[in-house]
Amino acid sequence: MLMLSSTVSIKHEEENYMLFDNSNGNIYKINEVSHKILSLCDGENSNENIILSLTNEFDVAKADVKKDFNDLIKILLNKQYIYDNDN
């Protein structure tokens, strides 16, 4: 299951959503959906669960959510901002 790396944190402040790389200081502006995905990457939610929560919360088609989710996860895994704790 997906989990946020220990060097990364997320923040929602007023209308802003951010991802911090606490090791090199990079700050990324993210959107609300990405923030939600990352907040659910706690090592306990399956990908299916995360997608379900998003579909319920954001009133979008499951197929679209799935695509957004897969795209984002690919980038984040690549950057090692998240990891799969099953591996």
Next chain:
Amino acid sequence: MGLYNMDSYNNKKHINNDFYAQWHFIDSCNLRCIHCYQDDYDYKDIDFDILNSIFFELDAAMSKWKMKCFISLSGGEPFLKPEGLFYLIDLIEQSDNFKNIAILTNGTLINNDTIIKLKKHKKISEIQVSLDGHNEETHDKIRGAGTFLKAIESIKRLKNAGIKTSIMFTLHDKNKDSAANMPKLAASLNIDMLTVERMTTMTKTEEQDFFIEASELKTIYSNVYNEAKKEFSNKDTELSTSRPLWNLIDENLGGYCPVGFSSICILHDGTLLPCRRLYLPIGNILTDGLFKVWYNSDILWQMRKKNDKSECFVCSHSERCGGCKAISYYHNNQDLSSKDPQCWI
């Protein structure tokens, strides 16, 4: 995902890229001032590994944020450990991320050798000597016998050597009668900058002993300001008025609290505080790193936000003031966004 700039959290209109760090690189002191927040007086040896690690963290943050750091080196008493002080100054001078260095001292340990060493360093922009009275009687009651004359002697030495020198007068109930006399003293010593700043009373006992009520502070600030205008008219001496409440004396003065936006305080062991006057440890630069603390500290986020329920939020002075968060915190039941208790409007 694009790179995001933290500056958008800065409520100030004029954003620049200056950062201020106050680094208390030792905790030992040779004096025992009655109002001081320092409570550990062990004369420990300098740990150069700690100095290096803290410096590299700060340097990396400045580089990442594209900010230029103005750094104050202090203690305890920084000249008590010149080996640590000059080691740090050398390190800082080598980095383009640091603009200027100020040294905050009680002025009792500066000799001719020190002056020669100070002169060799180009980034030292100011030596700030604490004077807590305009005369021996007031100052020595607070800082100990013989300290006034020593400090004055050091100031003269520094000025004679052409080193920019400023005076820090920490104002409280026990030296308030001296305040309006400070400009005259500063002018007579050809000081570059005089700062008159309120003491932060952190406990009920300190409040009883040192706190000055708002109405009285108004009179003191006005007198200091008028005296400074008179005394400094033909001089290069300036009165520092960039902190909250000076805006009430003249609307062009004052300044919003920089905590959370462009300043941090680092203690000798790496503990990070929002400000030296606000003893709320928010992490440790050695174990957490500066980025983690700066991005995640709830206290810093709280201080970045303007609280629309606060009286300061609706005040027409809020851009240039907002009150001192530290004084408000200790005086108003740990409420950081409450109105500055020494504000007289």
